[in-house]
Amino acid sequence: MAGENGSGGAAPAGRPNLVLIGFMATGKSTIGRLCARALGFRFRDTDVQVERWSGKTISRIFAEDGEAAFRRLESSAIRALSARSGLVIATGGGAPVDPANVARLRQGGVIVLLKASPGEIVERSSRRRTRPLLADVEDPERRVMELLEAREGAYNRAADAVVETTGLSAAESTARVLQAYRGLEKGWSAGRVAAR
Ligand code: S3P
Numbered sequence: 001m002a003g004e005n006g007s008g009g010a011a012p013a014g015r016p017n018l019v020l021i022g023f024m025a026t027g028k029s030t031i032g033r034l035c036a037r038a039l040g041f042r043f044r045d046t047d048v049q050v051e052r053w054s055g056k057t058i059s060r061i062f063a064e065d066g067e068a069a070f071r072r073l074e075s076s077a078i079r080a081l082s083a084r085s086g087l088v089i090a091t092g093g094g095a096p097v098d099p100a101n102v103a104r105l106r107q108g109g110v111i112v113l114l115k116a117s118p119g120e121i122v123e124r125s126s127r128r129r130t131r132p133l134l135a136d137v138e139d140p141e142r143r144v145m146e147l148l149e150a151r152e153g154a155y156n157r158a159a160d161a162v163v164e165t166t167g168l169s170a171a172e173s174t175a176r177v178l179q180a181y182r183g184l185e186k187g188w189s190a191g192r193v194a195a196r
Pocket of ligand 1: 022023024025028047058091092093094095130131132133
């Protein structure tokens with residue numbers, strides 16, 4: 001895919017980060033990488049940042065230190081990444097539940113929510129067993145529904161735009177996210193100018 005500014009080149013100043021939020025297995029990492037290539041941005045994943053810092057997998061952090069410890073590391077990763085520009089940032093599925101995370105992400109970026117049906121989420125996540133919140137549960141679809149319901153409000157409040165990915169290929173979803181980004185980017189720049 002040809003980059004808008006040359007693949008992998010430095011991002012032009014003044015463009016907002018593209019932040020992808022959404023439930024586990026909605027395609028944030030796959031679509032994020034494709035968007036980064038198209039925009040000439042760097043791709044960063046908050047889960048990967050947390051794993052690098054702690055030297056442990058997400059599953060091990062949950063098992064040995066607990067979810068609260070993971071959330072603290074996740075917030076630190078968000079703080080560090082939000083201070084930079086020229087990034088596509090994929091967040092962990094639980095990140096938008098904390099309004100402080102959303103406020104930080106919004107400072108330097110525009111936020112696109114990826115959605116997928118519970119059936120597709122279960123189907124996609126069953127291919128990898130790296131998600132402690134879905135591991136070892138008797139009824140994964142029910143767990144997904146419960147978590148989705150609990151998080152829906154936070155997701156919708158955080159989102160500047162929503163892209164439904166159910167039934168779409170990664171390339172099709174990427175095209176929709178890029179279209180949303182370009183629309184939001186205009187408003188973001190205008191807002192910055194007005195705020196000066
Ligand atoms: C989580 C989602 C995961 C990871 C952790 C917790 C969540 O990230 O951050 O397992 O609370 O939904 P992905 O959304 O990338 O799977």
